Amino acid sequence: MKALRLDRQPFQLKLSNYLQLTKPRVVSLIVFCAVIGMFLAVPSGLPDMGVVLAATVGIALVAGAAAAVNCLVEQKIDAVMARTRARPLPRGEVNSFETLAFSGVVGGVGLSMLYHWVNPLTMWLTLGTFIGYAIIYTVFLKPATPQNIVIGGASGAMPPVLGWAAVTGEVSADALLLFLIIFAWTPPHFWALALYRTQEYAKAGLPMLPVTHGAEYTRLQVFLYTLILFAVTVLPFASRMSGWIYLVSAAVLSGMFIVYAWRLMRNYSDELAKKTFRFSLWHLSLLFAALLVDHYVKL
Numbered sequence: 001m002k003a004l005r006l007d008r009q010p011f012q013l014k015l016s017n018y019l020q021l022t023k024p025r026v027v028s029l030i031v032f033c034a035v036i037g038m039f040l041a042v043p044s045g046l047p048d049m050g051v052v053l054a055a056t057v058g059i060a061l062v063a064g065a066a067a068a069v070n071c072l073v074e075q076k077i078d079a080v081m082a083r084t085r086a087r088p089l090p091r092g093e094v095n096s097f098e099t100l101a102f103s104g105v106v107g108g109v110g111l112s113m114l115y116h117w118v119n120p121l122t123m124w125l126t127l128g129t130f131i132g133y134a135i136i137y138t139v140f141l142k143p144a145t146p147q148n149i150v151i152g153g154a155s156g157a158m159p160p161v162l163g164w165a166a167v168t169g170e171v172s173a174d175a176l177l178l179f180l181i182i183f184a185w186t187p188p189h190f191w192a193l194a195l196y197r198t199q200e201y202a203k204a205g206l207p208m209l210p211v212t213h214g215a216e217y218t219r220l221q222v223f224l225y226t227l228i229l230f231a232v233t234v235l236p237f238a239s240r241m242s243g244w245i246y247l248v249s250a251a252v253l254s255g256m257f258i259v260y261a262w263r264l265m266r267n268y269s270d271e272l273a274k275k276t277f278r279f280s281l282w283h284l285s286l287l288f289a290a291l292l293v294d295h296y297v298k299l
């Protein structure tokens with residue numbers, strides 16, 4: 001009995017390490033946005049639940065595989081930064097080959113689920129998103145330019161488009177509005193964090209905006225992007241995709257984001273930057289929840 005328990009321990013540990021490689025918390029919000037895209041894509045009623053299930057699992061697997069490739073490529077950088085030093089690769093809990101194999105299997109299963117049970121368009125778009133994040137952002141953009149997260153944000157913004165394509169087989173203008181929301185949200189989301197982690201990024205040699213252009217300039221950029229974000233989040237109402245419930249929610253949430261960014265600019269503290277980063281997560285989650293509620297409860 002005891003031996004059996006000892007045998008199970010490493011397996012469970014391995015499993016938990018593989019799970020950590022997939023950045024499960026980030027991927028949950030990505031998948032949440034994709035699922036909402038699926039529900040918004042049908043004008044009334046519900047989408048085909050078989051497609052929703054297959055697309056959700058498929059997108060989650062490919063996103064997790066992309067995160068694992070990011071961990072593989074960045075293992076040396078991750079070892080330098082306090083925030084990432086405890087990840088499985090820098091700790092030596094899994095090796096590069098295991099990570100690559102894991103990512104290949106998980107990503108391959110996800111893509112084939114999308115191809116066979118959803119539609120080829122969704123598979124190709126998800127593959128493009130995978131390449132955008134795991135290769136273009138991680139390998140090329142991140143070490144090269146402080147605009148890395150602005151350009152790389154295009155991959156992170158794809159999930160609602162993937163959800164939309166899964167259910168309708170096409171990409172409509174409404175889906176692109178949802179893309180724009182996450183695209184405009186990413187810079188203030190990330191730079192709020194980078195402001196209180198600047199030293200670590202500098203130590204790791206990564207050209208994040210506060211490292212290359214200083215804190216003051218970054219705080220101004222965060223503020224300007226929250227203004228853009230406010231305008232972009234109003235667009236689903238302006239284009240009549242969403243109604244009043246959404247508009248009020250979007251105005252309150254994006255207004256609060258502007259207030260956070262304004263306070264960051266006027267009276268900076270690391271504590272406030274942390275709060276702003278945490279608020280960014282609430283902002284996007286509640287905004288997408290509001291899109292869904294509004295879709296089914298028309299006022």
Ligand code: HEM
Nearest residue numbers: 025026029030033083149152153156157182186190193281
């Ligand atoms: C290029 C785009 C992005 C960059 C550079 C970025 C960067 C980051 C970083 C560095 C963290 C880690 C915070 C920490 O460890 O304390 C983080 C956390 C997080 N990000 Fe992003 N992010 C991006 C896009 C996204 C997108 C598109 C989503 C979801 C739609 C997202 C959702 C999250 C969530 C949920 C967390 C919290 C994770 C946790 O609590 O462990 N991010 N982001």
Ligand SMILES: CC(C)=CCC/C(C)=C/CC/C(C)=C/COP(=O)(O)OP(=O)(O)O
Nearest residue numbers: 026062063066067070126129130133155156
């Ligand atoms: C559907 C699909 C294939 C999606 C893939 C897109 C994807 C996983 C985006 C995640 C964005 C993300 C984790 C950014 C973290 O930045 P970072 O990697 O610079 O953060 P780190 O310093 O924590 O590694």
